[in-house]
Amino acid sequence: MSLLDSLERAITVLTPRLGADSLSVARVAVLSATTAEVAVAQAAVRRAAEQFGALRSVVTLSVATVTSMRQTVLRLSSLSAGLDTSLNERSIVGDRADTPHERGYGNPDVMGAGAAHGTHLAGIVRTVVGNGLAVKQARDSVRIMMIRATTDGDERDKDIANAIRFAVDHGAHIISMSFGKPYSPEKGVVDSAVRYADQMGALLIHSAGNDASDIDQTHSYPSSRYLNGERAGKWIEVGASNVEGNAQLAADFSNFGRESVDLFAPGVDMRASALGGGYERRSGTSQAAPVVAGAAALLMLYDRTLSGRDAKRILLASVAKFSTLIVRRPGGKPTDMTPFSRLSKSGGVVNVFNALQMLFAISGR
Numbered sequence: 001m002s003l004l005d006s007l008e009r010a011i012t013v014l015t016p017r018l019g020a021d022s023l024s025v026a027r028v029a030v031l032s033a034t035t036a037e038v039a040v041a042q043a044a045v046r047r048a049a050e051q052f053g054a055l056r057s058v059v060t061l062s063v064a065t066v067t068s069m070r071q072t073v074l075r076l077s078s079l080s081a082g083l084d085t086s087l088n089e090r091s092i093v094g095d096r097a098d099t100p101h102e103r104g105y106g107n108p109d110v111m112g113a114g115a116a117h118g119t120h121l122a123g124i125v126r127t128v129v130g131n132g133l134a135v136k137q138a139r140d141s142v143r144i145m146m147i148r149a150t151t152d153g154d155e156r157d158k159d160i161a162n163a164i165r166f167a168v169d170h171g172a173h174i175i176s177m178s179f180g181k182p183y184s185p186e187k188g189v190v191d192s193a194v195r196y197a198d199q200m201g202a203l204l205i206h207s208a209g210n211d212a213s214d215i216d217q218t219h220s221y222p223s224s225r226y227l228n229g230e231r232a233g234k235w236i237e238v239g240a241s242n243v244e245g246n247a248q249l250a251a252d253f254s255n256f257g258r259e260s261v262d263l264f265a266p267g268v269d270m271r272a273s274a275l276g277g278g279y280e281r282r283s284g285t286s287q288a289a290p291v292v293a294g295a296a297a298l299l300m301l302y303d304r305t306l307s308g309r310d311a312k313r314i315l316l317a318s319v320a321k322f323s324t325l326i327v328r329r330p331g332g333k334p335t336d337m338t339p340f341s342r343l344s345k346s347g348g349v350v351n352v353f354n355a356l357q358m359l360f361a362i363s364g365r
Contacts, residue, residue: 004073005280007048008066010041012269012281015062023061025049063269064252067283071210071253100158100186103165110148116275118146120282121178121290123273128294128352129301142297145172155179157186160222161193164204168197173300173308176293177222178207178286184221191226198232203308205293207285208239208255212331216257223260234308236296236315240267240288241349247327249340249349254285254330256343262312263319264343265291265350295352299359306359314362318355319348 015023017038018031025045033039049055058065090097092112095105110118122144129142149155149163160179167175175197184190197204209220224235240251241264250256251268267288274280296311322340329336330343341347 003044003048003051004066004070005282006044007069008063008269008281008283010044010048011061011063011066013037013041014045024059025056025061028061063281063283067210067253070284095158097156100189102158103162106162110146112148116280117178117286118148119275120270120272120280121176121286122146123279124270124287124290125176125294125297127272128291129297141301145170150179155181157184157190161186161189164190164193164197168200168202172202174203174205174293174296176205176290178284178289180207180209180220180222182219182221184219187221187227190222194222194224194232194235195226198234201308202234203296203311204232204235205289205296206235206237207289208237208257208261210240210253210284210286211255212253213255214257215255215260220255220260225260234312236262236292236312238262238267238285238289238292238350239264239344240283240285241265242268244268246325247337249322249325250327250330250343251283251285252328252330253283254288256330258342258344261344262316263292263346263348263350264288265295267291292350295350295355298352299355302356303359303363314355314358315350316346318351318358319346320351320354321348323347 010028011023014028014031018027028042028045031038031042033042045061052069055061055065092109093106095102125144126142145167147163147167149159160177164175194204204224206222206224208215211218211220213220215223224232224237226232237257237260239256239261240254242248242251243266250264254264254267255261265288267285268283269281270283270287270291271279271281272287292315295315296308299311299314300306325340326337327340327343328334329338
């Protein structure tokens with residue numbers, strides 16, 4: 001378990017004991033360690049404070065704090081790699097990086113660096129499908145195809161395009177995509193692959209990103225909007241919601257957009273499979289996307305004739321609405337409030353029960 005994973009776990013242990021409005025490095029240091037679990041959590045916070053000195057000045061420690069730190073570490077890692085002119089990470093895939101339309105390269109190794117991310121997301125899909133709403137036979141019929149399109153972030157457009165095509169050509173009905181970036185130099189290549197998936201009936205589900213940005217106004221890729229302005233018909237863009245609800249319903253790191261984000265889904269402190277065994281908690285829109293993918297899989301399990309377009313329509317129409325709820329705008333000051341209904345097209349959070357009820361009503365079951 002990484003240092004940030006340990007810190008995130010420590011925060012979930014200590015918050016109920018100190019209160020969310022008073023959990024800080026200083027308060028944790030003087031907390032009486034009444035149990036072994038508390039002592040371990042205190043040690044994790046202490047190690048993190050020693051490693052990341054800025055933590056000592058954070059007034060309130062939260063899961064969102066760790067998510068922000070993860071993003072900073074990833075950005076610094078990507079920057080370091082980008083400035084290293086001797087680094088060649090593509091030797092293992094055997095392609096020509098300057099040939100955007102190239103296909104047929106790669107290898108069967110899906111475990112390389114950073115595999116914990118995909119492992120956690122696959123576990124979320126299985127958790128949603130096996131949450132008691134599906135019988136065992138239906139749950140076991142869901143198969144997950146692992147496709148590694150990037151080593152550890154900063155994916156190339158050609159890799160994303162080829163991953164989508166590979167998934168479609170090998171029978172994928174739903175493609176869950178938890179990656180993104182603010183630029184797309186070969187967007188036309190990705191658009192072509194998305195059109196192909198759309199024509200073949202696959203439902204693409206994508207995480208909106210963790211920059212607390214309005215992606216109606218900023219660039220975020222891949223996206224459902226093609227270069228010619230049209231939009232993919234079988235694409236769901238997912239923001240992250242917070243289990244705390246009320247004014248904190250929109251996760252403070254989540255991207256949003258009344259035209260670009262379709263719905264929100266749980267994405268904070270999500271417990272799912274850990275690399276090497278066991279479970280861990282992670283947060284991000286990366287975690288929210290597979291919740292929706294799992295919900296779509298459930299719908300398709302109950303109705304094998306259901307199309308990707310119909311699954312999308314049901315998921316958006318059946319969201320839990322919060323029409324009058326005013327929330328803190330992601331990334332804003334504590335006083336920056338906005339109606340939750342304005343943060344996405346549907347104005348709601350995915351609701352699996354509602355979606356199944358709607359499916360049953362449509363099919364007459």
